[in-house]
Amino acid sequence: MNKFSALSVINIVTCILGIWIFLKDIYTVYTHGRNIVKAKKDTGLGIFWGISLIFWCALLWFDIKLYLSYKNNNIINNIFTSIFGIEISISNIIRSLRSLEIRENGIYKSGYFYKWDKIKSYNLTSPNTIEFKISTFFKGNSSFEFTIDEETKPKVDEVIQRNIAL
Known part of the structure; x- marks a missing residue:
């Protein structure tokens, strides 16, 4: 019984984390x-995490049916694991939808958000490509490029000049 209780507590904490x-x-x-x-x-990542979400939902459905049939308490741990998998899949779907975008308060790159104060500098590498240099967690330097369309270029220039002081 103690093993079940300890495992259940770990699963509940994991679900709360999710x-x-x-x-x-x-x-x-x-x-x-x-x-x-x-x-x-x-x-690509959105499709992967969408398939992962379908997998975890199917597994959750199967585990719930199994629990209702047999009332085995060990199956509850599988249910919590499936719930955590669903939470992580949804979170990663949200992140994959924000792959690379400029927003009013910063820039998304691969699901991570960099506020304007983390961006050290920028320069135009071509007429429609901007390279951003950012400061990272371990004080390392990183950079990424952002290609923009002609019709959004004035709006992007305005936001960048307003938020990045060189």
């Missing part, structure tokens, strides 16, 4: 300002 990650991703979508321009859509 809920926190999910809510944090939802919160960041709303607090990072209006979307100015989205550079590219990364559908």
Whole structure:
């Protein structure tokens, strides 16, 4: 019985962690300002995490049916694991939809958000390509390129010049 209790506590804590990650991703979508321009859509990761979500939902359904049939308490641990898998899949779907975009309060790159104060500098490498240099967690330097359309270029220039002091 103690083994079941310890494993259940770990699974509950894991599900709470998954809920926190999910809510944090939802919160960041709303607090990072209006979307100015989205550079590219990364559908590959979205498809992968969508298939993962379907897998975890099917597994959850199977585990719930199994629990209702046999009332085996060990199956509850599988249910918590499936719930955590669903939470992580939804969180990563949200991140994959924000692959590379400029927003009012910063820039998304591969699901991570860089506020304007983390961006050290930028320069135009071609008429429609901007290279951003960012400061990372371990004080290392990183950079990425962002290609924009002609019709959104004035709006992007305005937002960048307003937020990045060179």
